[in-house]
Amino acid sequence: MSEEVKRSYSSPLREQAALQTRALVRSAGHRLFVSSGFVATSMRAIAAEAGVSERTVYTHYRNKVELFQDALNVAVAGDSEPVAMRDREFFGELLRVSAAQELIDRAVAGNVVVLERAGALIMAGxxxxxxxxxxxxxxxxxxxxxxxxxxxxxEALVATGEVLPSLDVSAVADVLKTMMSPHVHQVLGWPAERYGGWLAHSLKASLLTP
Incomplete structure (x- = not known):
């Protein structure tokens, strides 16, 4: 009985410690992938950066690609839940906004947050x-x-009836994808507030009727 009780108490502690170590390794990998590039970064270097053994790194990740993918997923989403951006509640709420300017403002705000977290890592990839x-x-x-x-x-923007009539859904998507890309974010290198203000203004000027 005492052994069962001990196991029930120690198992959650071990799981929590494992999650903390995994997060430590993931963060170390994120930093090194950004600063040194994926190819030049080794699992040994990640272990040293995280302050753990190389064996510990391999306990959590089979290889460097798996570590990069996990670091990228968490950086983009902001958490480790296995839910795609498209399936998250805030994205559904965004698509239900009926006013074009507000929709753009919300989309830009979300994009800024994601690129501040993940932009450099995306570009490293x-x-x-x-x-x-x-x-x-x-x-x-x-x-x-x-x-x-x-x-x-x-599609949500066009449905508002406020998009320039010369632009169809595909063209609007092209503009969004180009201007909201991590490439533009990196080239500009602006602080988040300045970048977000410019992006929102530029999208409205490019896509919406006066």
């Missing part, structure tokens, strides 16, 4: 795509997901 097949796959998947999200936002 893009920059490594030419030298690594897994990075190419991850980058392509990210591009496809962003295109699908932008198409959904574009």
């Amino acid at each position: 893009v920059e490594s795509a030419g030298a690594d097949a897994d990075m190419r796959r991850i980058s392509d998947e990210g591009e496809s997901a962003m295109r699908a999200n932008c198409l959904a936002i574009a």
Whole structure:
């Protein structure tokens, strides 16, 4: 009986410690992928950055690609829940906004938050795509997901009746995907408030009727 009680108490503690260690390793990987690039970053270097053994890193991640993917997913979503951006509550709420300017404001606000967390890591993957097949796959998947999200936002914008008549849903999605991309965010290198203000103003000027 005492053994069963001990196990029931210690198991949650072990699970919590494992989650904390995984988060530590993930954060270390995120930092090194951004500063050194995916190809140049080794699991040994990640272990040193996290302050754990290399064996511990491999306990949580089978390989560097799996670690990068997890770091990217968490950075984009803001948590470790396995729920795509498109399926999250805030995205559904965004698509139900009936006024075009408010819809753009909300979309931009969400985009700024995501790029502040994940923009540099996304670009680290893009920059490594030419030298690594897994990075190419991850980058392509990210591009496809962003295109699908932008198409959904574009449909909602066109449905407001406030979009320029010369633009169809596909064209609106093209503009959104281009201007909200991590590439533009990185090239500008502006503080979040300035970047968000510029992006919202530029999208409204490009997409909406006067």
